[in-house]
Amino acid sequence: MNTLKQFNQFTASLPQSDNMPALFMGHGSPMNGIELNEFSTSWANVAKSIPVPKSILVVSAHWFTRGTKITAMDFPPTIHDFGGFPQALFDVQYPAPGNSGLAHETAQLIKSAHVELNHDWGLDHGAWTVIRHMYPQADIPVLQLSIDYTKGAAYHYDLAKEIATLRKEGVLILGSGNMVHNLRMLSWEMINGGGYDWAMEASEKFKTAILNKDHQKLINYEKMGAEVNLAVPTPEHYLPLMYILGLQNDTEAVNLFNDKAVGGSLTMTSVVVG
Template identity: 40%
Template sequence: MPVLFVGHGNPMHAIRENHYTHTWTVEGQRLPEPQAIVVVSAHWLTPGRTHVTDAPRNRVIYDFGGFPEELSRVQYDTVGDHEVARVLAHRLAEYEAALDSQWGLDHGTWSVLKYLAPAPQVPVLQISIDDTLPLPRLHELYGRLRRLRDQGVLFIGSGNIVHALGRARWEPEAPAWDWAEQFDADTAAALTDRRLDQLLDPYGTWREARIAVPTDEHYRPMVAALSLLHPEEEVRFFNASIDMGSIGMRSFVTV
């Protein structure tokens, strides 16, 4: 199965038709049929431990505020799978992965799967992010799941490489900040060349990182997706633009 990283951006994309959502739809139509879909979302942080969803049906989590009521009425009906959850947790066992029946699908997951996989006939699960782990260790952790791709598991990281919400420009068609474009371009080049040392140490590599990634919870799903690639695999970018001036929508899929 391929691996995707999706820049999910503003939750409002879930109820809009625009070039981002159109591209998600097209990319979803290109995907082979998986046996299961597993998402690492920037919006499920579990400090000190990694969790895996384990419920027969996934509840939809509306983890935001101040948005139109319409957004909180979006439905995304999916099932979980205990055996898949158990296998994922077993692969992560050294890090004390926990099965979690309380979480569901947060907006980092359903807002993009709504387009990528509108009516999945296979189980959908999430894996949380232990945001206390250094990035190299996080990369090693998720890399333990790579072989499950050969068994039909589609892995998706959902976050944003550039995510400086406090500097967002809310006016329509707002231009990107120079530092946002520079960091996006630098990380894209590093992804193309697979310069892991740089990508796993963004603050020590690029001076724009501190402003483009003030906190790294949205960057970490990219690291998760990166860890699942085979050494010889290349990636193809899509939605490679900056939204709202400071939210990088750049996404990639293996080719």
């Protein structure tokens, strides 16, 4: 199924809710931040299909820390945390404001951990490459919540529940990573589309569990088989999904879009809860 058809099905089934939808975005290559392609177009269209958020809280694969931190500066810098790409990508600035009040509120909501208010990070490419297509005016405050690398998937899933009330306040919580993400096995021959058999098998397992709301299986992903262990050789790109699933309540629907494999060993599959 092409990504445009997926998006149209997603918008047609989007329910009305008091909660702001929660999103997991497969962000893929940093080049998606400056390219107008099927993925970035869907990101822009998603933004048009949901209420305008008051603030955005991003859980990015690229802020992996000991302990939990949240950006609390007034103007988070744009971080170019990659190498080997065209200068045009390094030239991008996304000058969205921060929201120190929301940073303090979020830190207070989280009881399972001490949350450090951070003034040194900013917006990494897991955040700005996606959000600049969604909200190009950069006029909505953006914060990042780090992923504590000392904790497992269940911890992050449960932590998300502690901040669920932010959705009622108009905060868009966005996880940014990739469900299947094994760059060591990347195939340039399939860079524009296609996946190894193991990657497609892992993707189908993930999607079936998501659509069936079988969160425990996804939390215990290491037990889902050899293909899943190939798909998730390290957890940082997978764990943002735990936050979005942790935010889903019993009555909320879940939909997929941008469901495509690229480079053999990476999927762009994205999830909306709400």
